[in-house]
Amino acid sequence: MAGCRLIYSIMCVLVLVAMxxxxxxxxxxxxxxxxxxxxxxxxxxxGRATCQxxxxxxxxxxxxxxxxxxxxxxxRPGLAVWASPAIALVGGRPMAFLGGYDxxxxxxxxxxxxxxxxxxxxxxxxxxxxxxQVNGRTVVFWGSADRTVYAHxxxxxxxxxTRELVKPxxxxxxxxxxxxxxxxxxxxxxxxxxxxxxxxxxxxxxxxALDMASGRVVWQLEATxxxxxxxxxxEMDGRFVVFVAARRGLLQAFDVSGEQPTRLWxxxxxxxVLGSPAVEEGTERPLLFLGxxxxxxxxxxxxxxxxxxxxxxxxxxxxxxxxGMLEGERVVFVGSHDYNVYAFRxxxxxxxxxxxxxxxxxxxxxxxxxxxxxxxVAALDNRVYVLNAKSxxxxxxxxxxxxxxxxxxxxxxxxxSPAILAAGEQTAIVHxxxxxxxxxxxxxxxxxxxAQVQSAAGLWxxxxxxxxxxxxxxxxxxxxxxxxxxxxxxxx
Amino acid sequence: MSDGGLVAEIEHFLEQASGNIKxxxxxxxGLEGSYVELLTLxxxxxxxxxxxxxxxxxxxxxxxxxxxxxxxxxxxVVFTCLGVFGMIRNLHRGLNEIGRENIIALxxxxxxxxxxxxxxxxxxxxxxxxxxxxxxxxxxxMIVGRWHRARKKAGYPFSWRxxxxxxxxxxxxxxxxxxxxxxxxxxxxxxxxxxxxxxVILLFVLVWQMHKWDSRLRRLxxxxxxxxxxxxxAALRITSPVxxxxxxxxxxxxxxxTVMVILAALAVxxxxxxxxxxxxxxxxxxxxxxxxxxxxxxxxxxxxGRCDEVCGVDAISHGYIDRRECHMCLKCVDNCPAxxxxxKDTWQAVD
Numbered sequence: 001m002a003g004c005r006l007i008y009s010i011m012c013v014l015v016l017v018a019m020x021x022x023x024x025x026x027x028x029x030x031x032x033x034x035x036x037x038x039x040x041x042x043x044x045x046x047g048r049a050t051c052q053x054x055x056x057x058x059x060x061x062x063x064x065x066x067x068x069x070x071x072x073x074x075x076r077p078g079l080a081v082w083a084s085p086a087i088a089l090v091g092g093r094p095m096a097f098l099g100g101y102d103x104x105x106x107x108x109x110x111x112x113x114x115x116x117x118x119x120x121x122x123x124x125x126x127x128x129x130x131x132x133q134v135n136g137r138t139v140v141f142w143g144s145a146d147r148t149v150y151a152h153x154x155x156x157x158x159x160x161x162t163r164e165l166v167k168p169x170x171x172x173x174x175x176x177x178x179x180x181x182x183x184x185x186x187x188x189x190x191x192x193x194x195x196x197x198x199x200x201x202x203x204x205x206x207x208x209a210l211d212m213a214s215g216r217v218v219w220q221l222e223a224t225x226x227x228x229x230x231x232x233x234x235e236m237d238g239r240f241v242v243f244v245a246a247r248r249g250l251l252q253a254f255d256v257s258g259e260q261p262t263r264l265w266x267x268x269x270x271x272x273v274l275g276s277p278a279v280e281e282g283t284e285r286p287l288l289f290l291g292x293x294x295x296x297x298x299x300x301x302x303x304x305x306x307x308x309x310x311x312x313x314x315x316x317x318x319x320x321x322x323x324g325m326l327e328g329e330r331v332v333f334v335g336s337h338d339y340n341v342y343a344f345r346x347x348x349x350x351x352x353x354x355x356x357x358x359x360x361x362x363x364x365x366x367x368x369x370x371x372x373x374x375x376x377v378a379a380l381d382n383r384v385y386v387l388n389a390k391s392x393x394x395x396x397x398x399x400x401x402x403x404x405x406x407x408x409x410x411x412x413x414x415x416x417s418p419a420i421l422a423a424g425e426q427t428a429i430v431h432x433x434x435x436x437x438x439x440x441x442x443x444x445x446x447x448x449x450x451a452q453v454q455s456a457a458g459l460w461x462x463x464x465x466x467x468x469x470x471x472x473x474x475x476x477x478x479x480x481x482x483x484x485x486x487x488x489x490x491x492x
Numbered sequence: 493m494s495d496g497g498l499v500a501e502i503e504h505f506l507e508q509a510s511g512n513i514k515x516x517x518x519x520x521x522g523l524e525g526s527y528v529e530l531l532t533l534x535x536x537x538x539x540x541x542x543x544x545x546x547x548x549x550x551x552x553x554x555x556x557x558x559x560x561x562x563x564x565x566x567x568x569v570v571f572t573c574l575g576v577f578g579m580i581r582n583l584h585r586g587l588n589e590i591g592r593e594n595i596i597a598l599x600x601x602x603x604x605x606x607x608x609x610x611x612x613x614x615x616x617x618x619x620x621x622x623x624x625x626x627x628x629x630x631x632x633x634m635i636v637g638r639w640h641r642a643r644k645k646a647g648y649p650f651s652w653r654x655x656x657x658x659x660x661x662x663x664x665x666x667x668x669x670x671x672x673x674x675x676x677x678x679x680x681x682x683x684x685x686x687x688x689x690x691x692v693i694l695l696f697v698l699v700w701q702m703h704k705w706d707s708r709l710r711r712l713x714x715x716x717x718x719x720x721x722x723x724x725x726a727a728l729r730i731t732s733p734v735x736x737x738x739x740x741x742x743x744x745x746x747x748x749x750t751v752m753v754i755l756a757a758l759a760v761x762x763x764x765x766x767x768x769x770x771x772x773x774x775x776x777x778x779x780x781x782x783x784x785x786x787x788x789x790x791x792x793x794x795x796x797g798r799c800d801e802v803c804g805v806d807a808i809s810h811g812y813i814d815r816r817e818c819h820m821c822l823k824c825v826d827n828c829p830a831x832x833x834x835x836k837d838t839w840q841a842v843d
Contacts, residue, residue, distance in 0.1 A: 381729075467689065478708055
């Protein structure tokens with residue numbers, strides 16, 4: 001009997017030790033997770049907007065979280081509320097960084113469900129931040145409408161540097177500063193400022209290259225008149241090429257490998273452009289995709305700027321496309337204001353599917369894997385949808401609230417698009433909604449905001465309920481009430 | 493990855509057609525949407541004046557021309573304005589904007605207010621002369637006009653032929669529903685399919701009891717109106733049956749509802765206008781208080797019943813006119829052998 005007790009006690013101790021030593025111990029595990037970065041507007045040039053948790057590590061518990069900044073007084077009506085988030089693993093923890101028209105950048109810990117730090121700027125933050133590394137330390141970079149680029153350490157928000165891009169004048173308006181693009185110790189960012197004073201009449205759109213470590217301006221280039229999209233870049237033929245689209249539709253490619261940028265090619269889109277290009281990665285002859293407010297999706301040869309194919313949606317495509325891999329071939333996904341999400345084969349533009357959603361699709365799609373390839377998009381019916389990227393079927397959806405403003409300036413500004421923390425069963429969507437809240441939404445498991453998109457069964461139940469209501473309640477009431485007087489009053 | 497098959501081909505064709513249906517879209521897209529309501533208003537104004545100025549001779553021909561022109565203008569030229577649900581929703585939204593954004597208020601209120609005001613001034617001629625939904629029903633009803641008139645004359649008796657037609661319509665509804673419910677996600681805005689369902693149920697009721705319950709069932713329009721108003725207040729967007737025609741987006745639920753309205757009009761003339769149209773309820777009120785109305789000179793009336801026969805909405809009975817139901821199509825005026833029914837303009841009468 002005593003021997004049994006001893007064996008039992010030893011087993012208990014071993015189990016306890018095993019539990020403490022196992023990867024499930026979150027504290028031990030998280031510390032070992034390497035930092036991941038978010039070097040561009042939507043994470044990569046392909047615009048997948050997904051931060052991948054290392055497959056070898058067990059994922060942390062990411063639960064539903066609703067975050068609201070309290071500085072609502074800083075909002076201006078009619079403008080975007082939250083920009084798109086950047087998600088990165090910092091110090092072993094998945095963190096989302098996003099700013100908005102509350103003029104602050106917020107660093108949100110997705111595991112502890114708390115804001116780790118925030119930094120107030122002097123202008124609205126209209127584009128996603130980027131996350132890179134300087135001397136081995138992870139740094140968040142973002143631009144603000146105060147014409148300034150900020151660099152703060154991601155872990156605690158300590159300032160690394162700030163850089164004012166354009167000197168102010170007393171007649172200057174607010175700047176439109178894009179998302180940064182990080183590559184090889186340089187930060188590329190666009191800035192548009194306007195000065196409507198007759199004497200100055202300055203409406204330049206600048207492309208800047210800054211040193212990531214110091215914020216020093218390496219070079220600056222007047223790319224065009226008018227606002228510019230966020231830069232997207234990739235290496236081609238041993239040089240780094242940055243693609244920038246002007247609001248007026250001029251798409252340009254710059255070789256930025258040398259000391260000064262060189263324009264490689266330009267392409268005039270058929271209409272205005274709000275979004276940024278998406279460029280294929282991992283191919284020798286990459287294609288570039290860009291949508292226009294006229295509803296065109298154009299595929300260009302990223303090396304030469306030659307048009308490969310062009311497709312037309314029923315309404316505006318005002319946000320970026322995203323490129324995913326389906327069964328070994330690249331597919332470009334794009335949302336349109338005609339309520340549809342489109343999937344085109346990247347090589348030839350063949351329409352693979354289109355999915356009609358309940359509202360105009362204003363966001364850029366985010367592409368991720370959770371067993372199956374998935375897409376997350378946000379639509380103007382105030383929902384975020386998760387679609388099966390192969391078939392376009394709606395997997396689930398979330399109600400993310402109505403705009404806090406009566407009306408939103410559609411087509412004038414880009415609202416935030418969802419971004420993904422892909423962590424197996426703990427995969428979650430991070431979305432700054434135009435109702436002033438930031439949502440962290442688990443893709444599987446319980447979520448209070450999971451919207452009941454009417455299923456086929458629900459539809460038939462609905463028809464049954466209407467049948468019962470109509471025959472059981474409406475008709476009898478109608479007949480009882482009508483017995484008093486059924487004939488119309490004559491007017492002879 | 494896209495499904496094949498004839499039905500899918502048809503659906504693909506419809507999607508393509510929806511995307512290209514607006515003929516002047518590209519030409520005017522530079523104006524950034526503001527032209528939509530202005531064009532609608534302009535077209536409405538022109539179409540609303542025609543009933544007043546058109547010569548009496550061949551008036552019905554001009555009316556049908558007006559209706560065809562209305563369909564052309566509203567389906568091929570302008571966007572979401574004339575849906576019978578959308579007008580109520582837009583009016584509510586526009587009223588909310590007054591004092592805050594007056595331009596937006598004008599944008600949303602312009603079309604419904606124009607229709608209401610012209611209905612009060614000139615009678616509810618919108619229903620009889622302009623409304624595309626009403627026009628579609630009327631044109632479809634012409635195919636079986638003789639049968640409808642015979643049934644009406646006989647007092648809407650039970651008819652096996654009608655029952656067969658209603659069963660066929662029901663089969664189309666259920667089959668179509670099964671198809672699109674397997675392929676598409678539904679939302680609250682697709683609720684027009686519930687109106688279609690009620691329409692189908694109503695048809696069964698009407699097969700047996702049309703003569704007895706016709707006037708009672710017309711009160712369903714009030715319920716329909718209340719639901720749409722409540723939906724507007726709750727910011728629910730429910731699209732009208734003909735909504736797909738006014739937008740550039742393929743909308744299967746709206747298309748199904750439109751087809752059901754058209755098929756149901758084969759069984760019962762103007763069935764949508766009579767029993768379910770919420771906007772018709774608003775215009776019924778406007779028509780009742782209109783300055784321009786139809787009146788019967790009882791001394792001249794010979795009780796021949798010709799006016800009953802030609803009225804598509806049973807708004808007249810031996811010369812007695814129900815102003816709430818009258819669409820101002822003026823068929824009774826044009827067909828009266830004794831010229832006993834005439835358009836009375838009360839403004840002129842006061843003068």
